[in-house]
Amino acid sequence: MRGRALLALLPWLSGAVAAAGVEVVGDAIPQPLDGLAGDALRGRAIVASRQQGLCLLCHSAPIPEERFQGTLAPSLAGAGARWSAGQLRLKLADGRRLNPDSIMPAYYSEEGLQQVGRAWQGRTLFTAQQLEDVLAYLLSLKD
Structure with missing residues (x-):
């Protein structure tokens, strides 16, 4: 049933990530x-950075030198085996296209953002x- 629900969403998923002009298929x-x-x-x-990607606040990753990795989101270990390049690209660009309730930042979208600091507006x-x-x-x- 879950597969059918996802298929029903595909017309909504198709289109562009608006601000970036990126084609979603x-x-x-x-x-x-x-x-x-x-x-x-x-x-x-970038993934390891506590100033740039901030990925390890929520995810864990096979980066043993980084302590205090997150447990709120799936581990990044094996991500390359679980998803295609295109699927991961969409998750990074704007994961809300797949899960509107996602807490993951939309790293490559300007659409639908709230409380954006002045320095980040339009970026x-x-x-x-x-x-x-x-x-x-x-x-x-892959592992």
Whole structure:
């Protein structure tokens, strides 16, 4: 039944992540943002950063040198085996497209945000390159 419910949402999911002009197809953004290739080492640094990605506030990841990793969200270990590049790209860009109740930040969207600080108005949290770098790191996590 859950699969049918997701299929019923697919017309809603298709379209663009408005502010970024990114084409969503089903449950994924199949094309790299701005045609960019990601760098897994830079992505790992963003995921581990307590100032930039803040991923470890909610997620745990196979980054043993980082203490106090989160347990609110799924572990990032094995993310590259669980989801396709396009699916992960959409989750990062704007996971609310898949789960409107998600607490995960929309890293590449300006749409529907609330209480945005003046310095961040009209900007995305990640640049296209940063998102593709984080994606490259997540795709490297197969176990």
